[in-house]
Amino acid sequence: MIAAVAKNTSPLTMAMQENFSNGILHPLHTGKHTLQLLVDIAKRFDPWDLDKFQKVAKALNLSGVHMPYWHDWIYACPSIFLAGKILHTCIKFFADHLLKWVNHTCAIPPRFIHAIRGLVEFTYLAQNPVHSPQSLQAMTQTLLDFHSFKDAIIAVEARKGKNGVKEDFFIPKLELLQSFEAWQSKDFTKQCIHILNHQESMEIFDLYALLTSHGVPLVNTIHAEDEEVETTNPALSWVSRILPDKVKSGILSEDALTTFQLNVMPDYKSLSPAEIHTKYSLPDFDHALTDFIHCSLLASGEHTHWDPKYGCFQAWNKFQLQLHSAFQPQPSLCITLLSNNFPLDNCDTILIDSLGVDGNITSYVTQVQLIFQPMIQQGSDLELPSYLSDPLLYVQYFRFASHPEDCTHMMNMVTTKDMELLGD
Numbered sequence: 001m002i003a004a005v006a007k008n009t010s011p012l013t014m015a016m017q018e019n020f021s022n023g024i025l026h027p028l029h030t031g032k033h034t035l036q037l038l039v040d041i042a043k044r045f046d047p048w049d050l051d052k053f054q055k056v057a058k059a060l061n062l063s064g065v066h067m068p069y070w071h072d073w074i075y076a077c078p079s080i081f082l083a084g085k086i087l088h089t090c091i092k093f094f095a096d097h098l099l100k101w102v103n104h105t106c107a108i109p110p111r112f113i114h115a116i117r118g119l120v121e122f123t124y125l126a127q128n129p130v131h132s133p134q135s136l137q138a139m140t141q142t143l144l145d146f147h148s149f150k151d152a153i154i155a156v157e158a159r160k161g162k163n164g165v166k167e168d169f170f171i172p173k174l175e176l177l178q179s180f181e182a183w184q185s186k187d188f189t190k191q192c193i194h195i196l197n198h199q200e201s202m203e204i205f206d207l208y209a210l211l212t213s214h215g216v217p218l219v220n221t222i223h224a225e226d227e228e229v230e231t232t233n234p235a236l237s238w239v240s241r242i243l244p245d246k247v248k249s250g251i252l253s254e255d256a257l258t259t260f261q262l263n264v265m266p267d268y269k270s271l272s273p274a275e276i277h278t279k280y281s282l283p284d285f286d287h288a289l290t291d292f293i294h295c296s297l298l299a300s301g302e303h304t305h306w307d308p309k310y311g312c313f314q315a316w317n318k319f320q321l322q323l324h325s326a327f328q329p330q331p332s333l334c335i336t337l338l339s340n341n342f343p344l345d346n347c348d349t350i351l352i353d354s355l356g357v358d359g360n361i362t363s364y365v366t367q368v369q370l371i372f373q374p375m376i377q378q379g380s381d382l383e384l385p386s387y388l389s390d391p392l393l394y395v396q397y398f399r400f401a402s403h404p405e406d407c408t409h410m411m412n413m414v415t416t417k418d419m420e421l422l423g424d
Contacts, residue, residue: 001065002070002078002082005029005062007063010026011082012082013028013079013179017170025178025179030077031078034078035071037057038067041060047067086127089180093174094119097159097173101116104157105158111155115145118145119142122143260391266316267317268315271314271315272313289308297385302387304385306376306388313374316391347369347396351364352365367398368394370394374392
């Protein structure tokens with residue numbers, strides 16, 4: 001009703017009822033397009049001749065309302081202000097349809113479970129307060145999974161209506177899920193600019209109304225030349241804080257899902273390799289760093305004359321993993337130096353995903369033994385290559401003696417002597 005389109009038409013896109021279940025994102029049904037259709041009909045038929053006007057309007061998939069309340073709103077467009085919300089689009093869709101499909105099914109086949117899982121995961125991912133290209137791709141994939149397996153829902157006759165079993169998915173909210181994912185993919189920077197523009201327009205209007213109501217002239221000057229004008233605006237301050245900015249001491253993972261945050265001030269500003277050997281009990285630190293430089297050189301082609309044997313290093317005893325998720329805590333990982341209380345180290349463990357030459361991802365359990373960054377001594381004209389310009393991790397791999405399914409008792413775990421440096 002608000003969008004002034006027929007009930008068998010999407011209020012957001014050009015999709016018709018028969019397109020609701022095809023899993024395709026159709027072009028937006030803009031307010032400009034709707035108003036132009038109404039103008040064209042009004043040129044041939046009197047809008048107040050309801051019978052004739054509505055017949056022609058409904059033939060063009062319009063509701064017959066000839067003057068939508070938003071017609072004179074300059075920036076109003078139903079395809080934008082009617083975009084799906086978590087509660088009414090996702091959760092209500094789950095309650096109205098998915099829950100009933102499951103309740104109407106006795107023996108649930110695997111394909112049925114795959115279809116339901118796709119929509120449940122979509123609802124879960126949609127609640128993420130911040131989206132990345134990877135999270136949007138994951139949302140798209142979950143919808144594709146549903147459409148690939150939805151035939152199983154029809155096969156078990158789980159979709160029912162007032163007149164019995166239905167063999168279609170002509171559900172408006174299902175089509176809205178496609179638009180929901182597309183709306184979330186709007187450019188973040190443009191959204192911030194729109195917020196700033198709207199906020200500025202409202203403030204200028206408020207100022208205009210205030211000055212006009214008190215008879216104050218609209219042209220004013222500052223009496224004292226050295227007087228500074230300062231404005232405190234919570235909304236603009238909030239936007240300025242969330243705008244993307246370069247993190248001085250942080251590494252963003254390649255999938256943009258994890259950030260490694262470090263304090264700007266290291267725990268040790270300048271350590272020699274010998275001091276690292278002693279403090280962290282890492283006798284093969286030189287060898288591991290040399291191997292890392294050699295492998296990085298072959299991969300990037302960047303050469304360096306910096307010698308790790310005579311270099312100095314900054315070091316940190318902890319860092320924070322900032323996960324790109326609204327549902328997981330943000331852990332801090334620590335390294336405890338050797339002492340009488342911890343003669344064999346006390347380092348936190350992390351799970352590392354590594355992409356093999358075959359394209360498969362393998363996960364490894366490691367403990368972080370050192371967080372460091374090479375430094376150039378003052379007065380030196382050397383430059384560090386890109387693979388040495390960010391903080392690095394020195395980790396120790398764990399090797400499992402056996403798998404849980406092979407053991408009836410506690411699983412033993414031993415560590416290997418293999419060490420590795422991890423960059424970005």
